Amino acid sequence: AHLDRIAAVDGEVHAFLQVDGDGALAQAGDSDERRRAGNAQSRLDGVPIAVKDVLATRGLPTTCGSRILEGWVPPYDATVVARLRAAGLPILGKTNMDEFAMGSSTEHSAYGPTHNPWDLDRIPGGSGGGSAAAVAAFEAPLAIGTDTGGSIRQPGAVTGTVGVKPTYGGVSRYGLVALANSLDQAGPVTRTVLDAALLHELIGGHDPLDSTSIDQPLPGLVAAAEQGVTGDLSGVTIGVVTELGGPGSAEGYQAGVLERFQESVDLMVDAGAKVVEVSCPSFVHALAAYYLILPAEASSNLAKFDAMRYGLRVLPEGVESPSAEEVMRATRDAGFGDEVKRRIILGTYALSSGYYDAYYGQAQKVRTLITRDFEQAFSQADVLVSPTAPTTAFKLGEKLDDPLAMYLNDLATIPANLAGVPGISVPSGLAEEDGLPTGVQILAPALADDRVYRVGAALE
Ligand code: GLN
Numbered sequence: 001a002h003l004d005r006i007a008a009v010d011g012e013v014h015a016f017l018q019v020d021g022d023g024a025l026a027q028a029g030d031s032d033e034r035r036r037a038g039n040a041q042s043r044l045d046g047v048p049i050a051v052k053d054v055l056a057t058r059g060l061p062t063t064c065g066s067r068i069l070e071g072w073v074p075p076y077d078a079t080v081v082a083r084l085r086a087a088g089l090p091i092l093g094k095t096n097m098d099e100f101a102m103g104s105s106t107e108h109s110a111y112g113p114t115h116n117p118w119d120l121d122r123i124p125g126g127s128g129g130g131s132a133a134a135v136a137a138f139e140a141p142l143a144i145g146t147d148t149g150g151s152i153r154q155p156g157a158v159t160g161t162v163g164v165k166p167t168y169g170g171v172s173r174y175g176l177v178a179l180a181n182s183l184d185q186a187g188p189v190t191r192t193v194l195d196a197a198l199l200h201e202l203i204g205g206h207d208p209l210d211s212t213s214i215d216q217p218l219p220g221l222v223a224a225a226e227q228g229v230t231g232d233l234s235g236v237t238i239g240v241v242t243e244l245g246g247p248g249s250a251e252g253y254q255a256g257v258l259e260r261f262q263e264s265v266d267l268m269v270d271a272g273a274k275v276v277e278v279s280c281p282s283f284v285h286a287l288a289a290y291y292l293i294l295p296a297e298a299s300s301n302l303a304k305f306d307a308m309r310y311g312l313r314v315l316p317e318g319v320e321s322p323s324a325e326e327v328m329r330a331t332r333d334a335g336f337g338d339e340v341k342r343r344i345i346l347g348t349y350a351l352s353s354g355y356y357d358a359y360y361g362q363a364q365k366v367r368t369l370i371t372r373d374f375e376q377a378f379s380q381a382d383v384l385v386s387p388t389a390p391t392t393a394f395k396l397g398e399k400l401d402d403p404l405a406m407y408l409n410d411l412a413t414i415p416a417n418l419a420g421v422p423g424i425s426v427p428s429g430l431a432e433e434d435g436l437p438t439g440v441q442i443l444a445p446a447l448a449d450d451r452v453y454r455v456g457a458a459l460e
Contacts, residue, residue, distance in 0.1 A: 002048050002092055006139045014114050015124075015134035017053050019093035020060055024048055027090035034088065044198055045088030050140035052131050053094035054101055055186065056175040057081050063311075064177050065097040065109040065127075068335030072311040078175025079210065080144060080186050080203045087202050092140050095130030099337045100302065101151055101179040103127050104409040107400055108339045115396070116159060118436055122393040125155030125409075131189045132159040142199055143189040148179045149290055150389075150413025152187050153425035157388035157439025160427045162190045162456070164200060165413075167446045168420030169214040171200075172207035180297035181212075183290075183417040193426060193457040197225035200449070214447070224450035228457025234272030236455060239381025240265060243283040244412045244441075245390070252408065254391040256431025257438045261387040264428045264440040264459060268385075271458050278380050280373035285366045286415045291407060292350045292363035293418070299347030302340065307331035342403065371419040374445070383451050384443040386412045388425040392436035416443050424452040426459050 003021050010016055031046035040046070051057060054064050056074035058081075063069045077085065084091065098108035106114040106129030114129040116122040117137035124133040128145035132155030135143050145152035147165035156163025164187040171186045178184055188199040201221050207213045240246045245253045245261060269275055307313045307328045316322050316330040336344070350359040377384055389409055399405040416423040425439040440459065444451035 015130045016093045024090040031088045042087035048090045048092045050092045050134045050143040065099040067110045068305045069311040079172035079207045098127035101127040116393045125158040127151040135161045145189045146186045148183045150410040153413050154389045156425035158393040160437030164188050164196050164424045167422045169212050171204045172210040174209040178301045180294045194225045197221040197453045219450035224453040225457040228454040236273045237381045238273045238275045239278035239384045242279040244386035256433045260428040260438040278377040282369040282373045289363040289366035290414045295343040295347030299344045367418045374419045378445045388439035388441040422449040424456045426456045
């Protein structure tokens, strides 16, 4: 049914870079046999899933939305993918994304943009717009995304889907092509909070192949979501963050987004939660710090695309026996898009001697201050809430020539990545002025992912 749905709508939505119909059907057949024999390998055995094209899939091309990886077929599975296969989830295919996960609209994909199923002239968010659009358009019931600065949560908000960024280290990064190692985290993209909890429990937990993976059991996420679904939040204190669309800091936020956010807070109060206002003064510098730390790490990670090891190799024109350096230059020139080049330049500049302390070093200090703000805020509240994205989905092309306007979409999502804390975006209804989806973000302390599920499920 999902393959039929993909055949019917993906020509317009373009959520997928690649569909593996034969593979998915074979896996579904195996699952069917297991279920009939009473041998289901997990509660999601047989439920198909789409995977963002930044996770290595054995035998299936993995492009990261970039020309430079065109034709590369990984010889191994990312741990997340291996766990999906082991649990019996048929993999429908790989979803579109901004090149190397840099962007907020999926327009930076080298293979053309994804369209928002709510309005095909609008963006589906990014970088994981393909995964969010696939789930929103009923092409897949579940998907995997990755979130370095908001790429699971912001697409969730603008497509009316649920997206979770787990605690840093809670889900293995092995086989996830790194954008920024200290920020990246894979997580669930679903239509309900309970689905996300089921998927998170399946992909999460310690992995010896990832040195940053946390070696302790996950809290009970499904149990927390089931508790939340009852709609009782008594005993929970919710902190509204002043600097993230709280009273007096509404600049840049769309009126209809703020209205829906306030409604969500009211619903939490109706469910028995107590609300306090908390201030996180360093959050106003999060975007600036992120756009130094991320390009620094990304420029270093992308150095491995040297035309020798993976995918594309372009020979310089008119050079008889080009040197390795000339081949590398021609390949990187042709293989990387503008946004990737912009960030490589920013990152190498920020790391260069003489500037390192002034830029990268300062950004790391701001990062510490943001972590302290979180600690302070979580001493007053169990979870923090804000609108996930400042506006609803904007028109395709609207911000393409204005990188700073594009970066501002992640204002509210970036602090969580800098501090490593978990967050969820849950649909909060349609904005009055344009009838498009909005999302509410719920953040919890590191390792307390269960709280985002409890509070998120109470809103459904
Ligand atoms: N939009 C942000 C960026 O461009 C977030 C990306 C992400 O989470 N992968 O960096």
